[in-house]
Amino acid sequence: MSIESSLRADIVEVGRRMYARGYTASNDGNISVRLGSQRLLMTPKSVCKGFMSPDMMCVTDLEGRKLQGDRDPSSEMLMHLEVYRQRPDVQAVVHAHPPIATGFAVAGIPLSRAVLAEVLTTLGSIPIADYATPSTAELPEAVRKYITAHDGMLLANHGALTVGTDVFSAYYKMETIEHFAKISLVARLLGRENLLAREEVERLQELRGSYGIKAPAPICSDPAQPIEGPAGADSVATCQVVEAPAGTGQRLVPDSALGPRARAASARTNQEAEIRLTYRELSALIEEAVRSLR
Numbered sequence: 001m002s003i004e005s006s007l008r009a010d011i012v013e014v015g016r017r018m019y020a021r022g023y024t025a026s027n028d029g030n031i032s033v034r035l036g037s038q039r040l041l042m043t044p045k046s047v048c049k050g051f052m053s054p055d056m057m058c059v060t061d062l063e064g065r066k067l068q069g070d071r072d073p074s075s076e077m078l079m080h081l082e083v084y085r086q087r088p089d090v091q092a093v094v095h096a097h098p099p100i101a102t103g104f105a106v107a108g109i110p111l112s113r114a115v116l117a118e119v120l121t122t123l124g125s126i127p128i129a130d131y132a133t134p135s136t137a138e139l140p141e142a143v144r145k146y147i148t149a150h151d152g153m154l155l156a157n158h159g160a161l162t163v164g165t166d167v168f169s170a171y172y173k174m175e176t177i178e179h180f181a182k183i184s185l186v187a188r189l190l191g192r193e194n195l196l197a198r199e200e201v202e203r204l205q206e207l208r209g210s211y212g213i214k215a216p217a218p219i220c221s222d223p224a225q226p227i228e229g230p231a232g233a234d235s236v237a238t239c240q241v242v243e244a245p246a247g248t249g250q251r252l253v254p255d256s257a258l259g260p261r262a263r264a265a266s267a268r269t270n271q272e273a274e275i276r277l278t279y280r281e282l283s284a285l286i287e288e289a290v291r292s293l294r
């Protein structure tokens, strides 16, 4: 089997898995992979990803001009092109609407808490790219902020995007995101999350290095870092910001130990929810607000 036919077969298989697992409905989602250095192989527009055949794929150049195929390339082609432009190391891009992760994207809650070791070592954090009208040039613009530092992100009120060194590695990151979203949802429904302490996050970061797990940027769990990433519309994230409380000797810490800044962010993103602050946290919040007024 030639490299191209094997890549076509990989896209068909990943599309089948995405649809079977409910990550896409109807004709949603799209998949692409580099075909040599100058071309891309991409799913076509308006087909159900669960029932594709290898001959349906489009071949485009890196500017999105169609070179081969009976159908037009994906309506989210601009987002894929932007990822390949920003990340020469990326070989494949997967976009889907997995329902639990997309629920977090709709609620405006990023998957950035230090909860599961394997998520930290693979994806680090999973931020939310700003809302953008699907299929327009706004979407690559929103993705640009996070894609240099992250292999996976949520897209506000839309879905999720993952990248990898081949079609399957990009797809497995989509599985990891949805699985993590499910676990986070259950823990939050149960009423609390115990978080990995900052020291444990640093240990995992070292393991990532010693196991040679490739990550586009380091994890930062320093509370001095703004938790929403660098400020400014045009700024680009340079690290994977993870919310992890100081452990003071413990490896697991209840989420109530998150600082006032993280709690304030949760309150902003979920204004109906009850939020309890200690007197000290409340004072810190008031002090911070007064400082920002000056």
Ligand SMILES: [Zn+2]
Pocket: 028, 029, 076, 095, 096, 097, 134, 158, 159
């Ligand atoms: Zn979509």
